[in-house]
Amino acid sequence: YAEDGSALWLRYSTGAKAIIMNKKQSPTLNIAVSELRNFWQGGIPITLEIQKNKELRALGNDGYIIRASKDGNHLTITSSGEQGILYGTYHLLRLQATGQLSESTLKSLNVSEKPDYRIRVLNHWDNLDGTIERGYAGHSLWKWDELPSVVSPRYEAYARANASIGINATVINNVNASPKILSDDYLQKVKVLADIFRPYGLKIYLSINFSSPAALGGLSTSDPLDKEVIAWWKKKAKDIYSLIPDFGGFLVKANSEGQPGPCDYGRTHAEGANMLADVLKPYCGIVMWRAFVYSPTDSDRAKQAYLEFEPLDGKFRDNVIVQIKNGPIDFQPREPFSPLFGAMKKTPVMPEFQITQEYLGFSNHLVFLAPMWKECLDSDTYVQGAGSTIARVTDGSLFSHSLTAIAGVTNIGDDINWCGHPFAQANWYAFGRLAWKHSLSSEQIGEEWLRQTFLPLALQPYNDSVNEISSKERQQLHSQLSLLNSQLLQESREAVVDYMMPLGLHHIFAWGHHYGPEPWCDIPGARPDWMPSYYHRADDGGIGFDRSSKGSNATAQYHSPLCEQLDNVDTCPENLLLWFHHVPWNHRMKSGRTLWAELCYAYDRGVQETRNFQKLWAPMEKYIDPERFRDIQHRLKIQTRDAVWWKDACLLYFQQFSKQPIPYELERPV
Numbered sequence: 198y199a200e201d202g203s204a205l206w207l208r209y210s211t212g213a214k215a216i217i218m219n220k221k222q223s224p225t226l227n228i229a230v231s232e233l234r235n236f237w238q239g240g241i242p243i244t245l246e247i248q249k250n251k252e253l254r255a256l257g258n259d260g261y262i263i264r265a266s267k268d269g270n271h272l273t274i275t276s277s278g279e280q281g282i283l284y285g286t287y288h289l290l291r292l293q294a295t296g297q298l299s300e301s302t303l304k305s306l307n308v309s310e311k312p313d314y315r316i317r318v319l320n321h322w323d324n325l326d327g328t329i330e331r332g333y334a335g336h337s338l339w340k341w342d343e344l345p346s347v348v349s350p351r352y353e354a355y356a357r358a359n360a361s362i363g364i365n366a367t368v369i370n371n372v373n374a375s376p377k378i379l380s381d382d383y384l385q386k387v388k389v390l391a392d393i394f395r396p397y398g399l400k401i402y403l404s405i406n407f408s409s410p411a412a413l414g415g416l417s418t419s420d421p422l423d424k425e426v427i428a429w430w431k432k433k434a435k436d437i438y439s440l441i442p443d444f445g446g447f448l449v450k451a452n453s454e455g456q457p458g459p460c461d462y463g464r465t466h467a468e469g470a471n472m473l474a475d476v477l478k479p480y481c482g483i484v485m486w487r488a489f490v491y492s493p494t495d496s497d498r499a500k501q502a503y504l505e506f507e508p509l510d511g512k513f514r515d516n517v518i519v520q521i522k523n524g525p526i527d528f529q530p531r532e533p534f535s536p537l538f539g540a541m542k543k544t545p546v547m548p549e550f551q552i553t554q555e556y557l558g559f560s561n562h563l564v565f566l567a568p569m570w571k572e573c574l575d576s577d578t579y580v581q582g583a584g585s586t587i588a589r590v591t592d593g594s595l596f597s598h599s600l601t602a603i604a605g606v607t608n609i610g611d612d613i614n615w616c617g618h619p620f621a622q623a624n625w626y627a628f629g630r631l632a633w634k635h636s637l638s639s640e641q642i643g644e645e646w647l648r649q650t651f652l653p654l655a656l657q658p659y660n661d662s663v664n665e666i667s668s669k670e671r672q673q674l675h676s677q678l679s680l681l682n683s684q685l686l687q688e689s690r691e692a693v694v695d696y697m698m699p700l701g702l703h704h705i706f707a708w709g710h711h712y713g714p715e716p717w718c719d720i721p722g723a724r725p726d727w728m729p730s731y732y733h734r735a736d737d738g739g740i741g742f743d744r745s746s747k748g749s750n751a752t753a754q755y756h757s758p759l760c761e762q763l764d765n766v767d768t769c770p771e772n773l774l775l776w777f778h779h780v781p782w783n784h785r786m787k788s789g790r791t792l793w794a795e796l797c798y799a800y801d802r803g804v805q806e807t808r809n810f811q812k813l814w815a816p817m818e819k820y821i822d823p824e825r826f827r828d829i830q831h832r833l834k835i836q837t838r839d840a841v842w843w844k845d846a847c848l849l850y851f852q853q854f855s856k857q858p859i860p861y862e863l864e865r866p867v
C-alpha cells in the first residue's frame with residue numbers, strides 16, 4: 198500500500214509495446230507517445246497528428262479528435278495543438294482503464310472533445326513554511342528549502358495527474374500570500390517547478406500580497422495609483438517572465454480577512470486589479486481577483502460580496518476575471534449559489550470550489566463533491582431568462598466572454614496517497630473532469646474514478662495467498678463498484694448535509710476549527726459573524742436566519758423569479774429554508790412533520806447513511822489489500838462517530854428552544 202499509494206487513478210497496466218506513429222517531436226508529444234507505448238493494449242496502431250483544419254481549429258489547442266479508420270484497424274488522435282494530443286491520449290487510456298473499449302467500440306471510435314473552460318486551475322493554499330492552510334493531507338508538496346537544487350519526483354507525478362484530467366493551471370501558494378514568494382530566491386524555485394510542469398501543459402500562477410511593493414520592495418506605499426508602485430510591479434513582471442515565459446498571472450485576495458488591498462489607499466477593487474492587469478498585459482498574463490470579502494458590519498455577511506462587487510461590473514480590464522466562491526458565505530455543506538453569478542455581466546467571473554474538506558470532515562469523512570459542484574453549476578440564475586445556469590454564466594456562452602476559468606482549492610499534500618482519505622482523490626479527479634466538461638454527470642465521474650482506482654487493485658493479486666480472481670468474482674466486483682458509486686459516492690454529500698447542517702443551517706462549527714459542532718459557542722467580545730448564533734438564530738420562536746424581504750433582504754440579490762421563490766417561506770426549497778427564513782418550530786413541512794421533527798429526522802438520516810456506508814464498504818475486503826481496506830474502514834467508522842456527535846450536539850442544543858421531544862423511533866442521544 199505504502200509503495201503504490203501515490204498511483205492515484207493512474208494505475209494503467211503495461212501494454213504490449215504498441216506501435217505509435219508521430220512525425221513531430223516535442224516534450225509534450227513525447228509524453229503522449231511514451232504513455233501510449235507503455236500502456237496502450239488495444240492492439241491496433243495509433244497515429245498522433247497535429248492538423249490545422251477547420252474542425253480541429255474549432256476545438257482549440259486543448260481539444261482533440263480520436264477516430265478509428267474506416268476498416269477499424271488504425272486509430273488517430275488529432276488536434277490543432279500538442280496539448281490536445283496529450284489530452285486525447287489520456288482520454289483513450291481512460292476509456293481503456295474503465296473497460297469502455299470493447300472490440301466493436303474500438304473499431305468505431307469517434308470522439309471529439311473541447312474543454313468548457315479555458316483555464317482549469319488548482320489553488321494551493323500552501324505556505325512557504327511548508328504548512329497548508331485548511332490542508333489535511335500532510336505538508337506542502339513543494340519543498341521550498343530543497344528547491345531549486347533538489348527536485349522531488351512527485352512534482353512531475355503531480356503534473357502528469359493533472360494533465361490526465363485536463364487541469365492546465367496551478368496557483369502554488371496560499372491566497373493569504375507571503376510577499377516573499379516574489380523575491381528573487383523564490384522565483385528561482387518557482388521557475389524549476391514551471392519547467393517541470395510545462396510539457397504537461399500546466400501553467401504556474403502565483404498568489405500575491407498586495408502590499409509587496411512596500412513589504413518586499415521597501416517602498417513607502419503600495420497604493421496602486423502611485424507611479425513608483427506601478428514601476429515596481431512592472432519590473433517584477435519583467436523578472437518573472439524572463440524566468441518563466443509562459444507564466445499565467447496573479448491570484449489576489451485583497452481587503453479580505455485582514456489582507457492588504459487597494460481599499461487601504463482609498464482605491465477600489467477595480468483600480469487595484471486593473472493596475473496589475475496592465476502590468477501583465479504585454480505578456481498575456483491575467484489577474485484572478487477574488488470576491489471573497491466581508492467585514493463585521495451590520496450588513497448580513499451573505500450580502501457583502503455582492504454589495505461590493507456588483508457596482509464594479511464593467512470597470513475591470515479584459516484580462517481580469519473575478520473569482521467567486523460557489524456560495525455567499527464560505528464552502529458550507531450546502532449553500533445557495535452566490536448571487537454575484539449573473540449579477541456581473543460585463544466582467545468575466547469564475548467559480549471557486551473547495552476540494553479540500555475544510556467544512557466537510559477534513560480527511561476523515563468520505564464526501565464525494567461532484568454532486569455539490571453540479572448543484573452549483575446547474576443552478577439557474579434566470580439573469581437572461583430560464584436556462585441562465587451558472588455553468589453558462591461562467592463558461593463564456595451566456596455573455597460571450599472569451600476569458601473563462603474555474604478554480605478548485607486543492608486537497609493535495611505530501612501524504613503518500615496525496616489527499617489524506619483514499620477517497621478524497623476522487624474529488625481532485627472530479628474537479629478536473631467537471632472543469633473540462635461541466636455537463637458530465639456525477640454518476641459518470643464516480644464510476645470512472647472507482648473503476649480506474651479499484652479494478653487494477655483488485656485484479657492484481659496483492660499477496661501470495663490470493664490468486665487471480667475468477668470471472669464470476671470479477672463480475673461481482675463490477676456490481677460492487679456500481680453500488681459504491683450509487684449508494685456511497687453519490688449519497689455522501691447529502692449525508693454530510695444531513696448530519697451536520699440540514700435544512701439550510703450553516704456555519705455552526707466550533708470556535709477555532711471547522712470540524713465539530715458548537716452551536717452554543719459564545720465568546721464575549723468576538724466578532725459576531727464568527728459566532729454560530731449569528732447564523733442559526735435559534736430562539737423560542739424558531740430557528741434560521743431571516744434573509745427574506747422582512748429580514749436582511751438578501752433574497753433581493755437574486756434575479757426574478759428566483760428572488761420571489763426564495764423570499765416566500767412556502768416556496769423556498771426546504772433544503773435552504775433556514776438559510777433564508779426564521780421558521781417557527783411547529784411550521785408544517787411538506788412531509789407533514791413539524792420543523793422540529795423534520796430536523797430530528799434529517800440528523801438521524803445522516804447518521805444512518807454513514808452506518809450504511811460502512812456496510813457498503815465491507816465486501817471490498819475480498820478484493821483489495823488489507824491495509825487499504827482497513828484504512829478506509831477506520832475512516833468510515835470515525836465518520837459515523839462524528840455524525841452521531843453532530844446529531845446529538847445539535848439536537849440537544851436546539852431542543853432547549855424547541856422544547857419538544859426527539860421522536861422515539863429515532864436514534865436518540867443518551
Ligand code: GCU
Nearest residue numbers: 330331372373450489527555
Ligand atoms: C476561509 C478559510 C480561510 C481562507 C479563506 C479564503 O475563511 O477558513 O482559511 O483563507 O476562506 O478563502 O480566503
